[in-house]
Amino acid sequence: MAQSLTAVLAIIHQEILLFAVVGLAIGGVDDFLVDIMFLVRRWWRNLTVYSRHTRMTTATLPPSETPGRIAVFIPAWGEAEVIGPMLRNALGQWSDGDYRIFVGGYPNDPGTLAAVTKVADGDDRLILCVNERPGPTTKADCLNLLWRTMVTQEDLSGARFKAVVLHDAEDVVHPDEIRLFDLMIDRFQLVQLPVLPLPGEGGWWSRSIANHYCDEFAERHGALA
Structure with missing residues (x-):
């Protein structure tokens, strides 16, 4: 009886090990296929893209053939400590660009509103949008507020914005990104820069x-x- 039980347990143990080995093998093959796909994609991009196009830098970045104004959306809740420096840096970095920065705030966040108002005072490139509802709401709700404000600006000026750029309140922006977006949006409906x-x-x-x-x-x- 004891020997039969030992034999049964040995068979069960062997089957469990076999099941585990097969599972690990399948998982390993799956990971290996992902690695192969990555290497093939990288090789193909190096072969087709970089061989046909000279790598562009900000120094060689040409202007857009159809330049337009860029709208920058920044939703902000509880960002009193960072939003001011971020906006001052952006306005300084993009000094010669054609853009408008729309910042979304909330009536129950006076610190953020005060920080944005201090920077926006006398600068028409920066537009503060205050939500009718107290915050925080969802980020989508705040972006919708910024979109409605942008559309109102279009109606008042009679000119449409060329593209919408999304930024967070703590971002450190690149000085050439407005020019880059203005150029790349001529070719693509969506442009994402490395962060x-x-x-x-x-x-x-x-x-x-x-x-x-x-x-x-x-x-x-x-x-x-």
């Missing part, structure tokens, strides 16, 4: 988490670029 994360300067525990995320973020955007 580079900025390493944190907090304590060791903060850096060990945030900077690890920075690495993964940069790798992901580099793969998509």
Whole structure:
């Protein structure tokens, strides 16, 4: 009886191991196929794209043949500490661009409203939009508010915006992105630029988490670029 039970357990153990080996093999093949697809895609892009087109830089970026005004949407809730520096930097970096920045705020967020108002005072490139409902609402709701305000601006000016650019309140913008969007939107309906994360300067525990995320973020955007 004991020997029969031992034999049965051995068979069950063998079957479980076989099942595990097959599962691991399938998972490994799946990962291997993804790696092969990535390598083939990278090889094909190097062969077809980079061989036909000279790599463009901001210094060689030509102007758009059909230039237009760019709308920049920035939804903001509880961003009093970062929205002011972000907007001042953007206005300084894009000083010669044709654009309007629409910032969405909430009536129960006076800190953010005050920070935006301080920067927007006397500058018609920056438009503050205040939601009728207290925040926070969804990001989509805030973007819809910015869209409605943009359409109103189009009705008043009689000119349509060429494209809409989305930014967050803590973004550090690139000085040439308005020119780049103006050019690329002539060819594509959607343009996404690679985003580079900025390493944190907090304590060791903060850096060990945030900077690890920075690495993964940069790798992901580099793969998509």
